[in-house]
Amino acid sequence: MYTVIAFIIIFGALVFFHELGHFVLAKRAGILCREFAIGMGPKILSLKKGETVYTIRLLPIGGYVRMAGEDPEMVDIKPGHRIGLILNEKEEVTKIIINNKEKYPNARVINVEDADLEHKLFIKGYVEDDMEENLLVFPIKKDAVFVENGVETQIAPYDRQFASKSLGQRTLAIFAGPAMNFVLAFLIFIVIALLQGIPSNEAKLGKLTDDGVAISAGLHEGDNVISIDGQSVGSWKEVVSIIQKSPGENLEFLIDRNGQEIAIDVTPKETEVDGKTIGLVGVYSPMEKSPLKSIQFGATQTYTWTKDIIGAVGKLVTGQFSIDALGGPVAIYQSTDTVAQSGVYSLMNWAAVLSINLGIMNLLPLPALDGGRLLFFAIEAVRGKPIDRQKEGLVHFIGFALLMLLMIVVTWNDIQRFFIQ
Numbered sequence: 001m002y003t004v005i006a007f008i009i010i011f012g013a014l015v016f017f018h019e020l021g022h023f024v025l026a027k028r029a030g031i032l033c034r035e036f037a038i039g040m041g042p043k044i045l046s047l048k049k050g051e052t053v054y055t056i057r058l059l060p061i062g063g064y065v066r067m068a069g070e071d072p073e074m075v076d077i078k079p080g081h082r083i084g085l086i087l088n089e090k091e092e093v094t095k096i097i098i099n100n101k102e103k104y105p106n107a108r109v110i111n112v113e114d115a116d117l118e119h120k121l122f123i124k125g126y127v128e129d130d131m132e133e134n135l136l137v138f139p140i141k142k143d144a145v146f147v148e149n150g151v152e153t154q155i156a157p158y159d160r161q162f163a164s165k166s167l168g169q170r171t172l173a174i175f176a177g178p179a180m181n182f183v184l185a186f187l188i189f190i191v192i193a194l195l196q197g198i199p200s201n202e203a204k205l206g207k208l209t210d211d212g213v214a215i216s217a218g219l220h221e222g223d224n225v226i227s228i229d230g231q232s233v234g235s236w237k238e239v240v241s242i243i244q245k246s247p248g249e250n251l252e253f254l255i256d257r258n259g260q261e262i263a264i265d266v267t268p269k270e271t272e273v274d275g276k277t278i279g280l281v282g283v284y285s286p287m288e289k290s291p292l293k294s295i296q297f298g299a300t301q302t303y304t305w306t307k308d309i310i311g312a313v314g315k316l317v318t319g320q321f322s323i324d325a326l327g328g329p330v331a332i333y334q335s336t337d338t339v340a341q342s343g344v345y346s347l348m349n350w351a352a353v354l355s356i357n358l359g360i361m362n363l364l365p366l367p368a369l370d371g372g373r374l375l376f377f378a379i380e381a382v383r384g385k386p387i388d389r390q391k392e393g394l395v396h397f398i399g400f401a402l403l404m405l406l407m408i409v410v411t412w413n414d415i416q417r418f419f420i421q
Helices: 003-027 167-196 211-215 236-244 293-316 330-340 344-363 370-383 389-420
Strands: 032-050 052-067 081-087 093-097 108-116 122-127 135-148 150-154 224-228 251-257 258-266 269-273 278-281
Touching: 003 032, 003 167, 003 330, 032 167, 032 224, 052 251, 081 122, 093 293, 108 135, 108 150, 122 389, 167 344, 167 370, 258 330, 293 344, 330 344, 330 389, 370 389
Parallel strands: 093 135
Antiparallel strands: 032 052, 081 093, 081 108, 108 122, 122 135, 135 150, 224 251, 251 258, 269 278
8 A cells, every 4th residue: 555655646746737837828828728737537636726627637657738729629619509608897709608508598699600719809790689780799708708607608719729829838837847857856866865865985884683693793884994903094995995895804993982092993894796796784875964955966866867867768779679579558567566675765866867867758749649749840940831730639639649549558568577477
């Protein structure tokens, strides 16, 4: 159950921050965001606040921000349609009743002659039972809503749609999603450093393991190492080097404990690592806590993991990794289970690495991914005009279908790897 909870929290946080990036930059650009969703498939929970419906969906395979204009608008009013209008005191349309008009006795029912709900914002029509004499024009408020089957949906004037925004605004709205994953990883690494500390190179003993020879020999966490077998040491690296080179040999540690020098004999345990025998005594490196160094640690870790993951992706593209090396949700769950057993800090580090991985994967120039969208924007910048939306939509649809197929293959490989073999 602990692993399940950890997996849900990590997945939810990664997707939430990714979509939050899209959402915040889209809202700043004035784009109408209809839905902010965590997960895919059927709704589990739903809450509407302001213009946006916030939902949690069943399948933990991603999330999305549904922006106005990205999909065809749900209602298209055409000449001949019979609709009801709710007007305010300025005779502006605030609600457009599509069906069940009898439930709205204060609605003015008209037969539509013409309508423009994107640019000029008006509805022209004949008042019912007086079609020859009263052809009226009603202005529409920019935040008016459709009402269909009792459900209200806000209209999207063109200036609130994604496509109406400048190339720069659209690019930032899409890029902000992956960017937030790197920001999240950076913040997680900082929190780890602030709470746990940062590895230090002082010749000082860190935490001792319960089953190590150091604790049984009488060494304590925080002891300052002056020398080992008469050899002066000034850094943690020197301490480690001497211990690893002396498996099974008795070493005399001269340590400073609270201002008092103490000599303690320690025999490093012989341990096989990568086919080589080294000595270990069961001591972790010393840790230090510093707000400034924590920020530096966060930046360094984020950069290092980003570089390593990009390198791994490059090997996959060049065929040095096979598709069998890829892992899906099942593999992530299994890894989360393993990492969770090492403690909360290991789990936080794992979440940061997954966040970087999600950011990099989404920036790949593949259809249906954020990187694919950005590639189309780059082409638009070069040619001076956007690619036909229907053609772009078809490319993204095919790309999404292929990604879902890849997800199925990867998940099946995970199932075989962990449950069948």
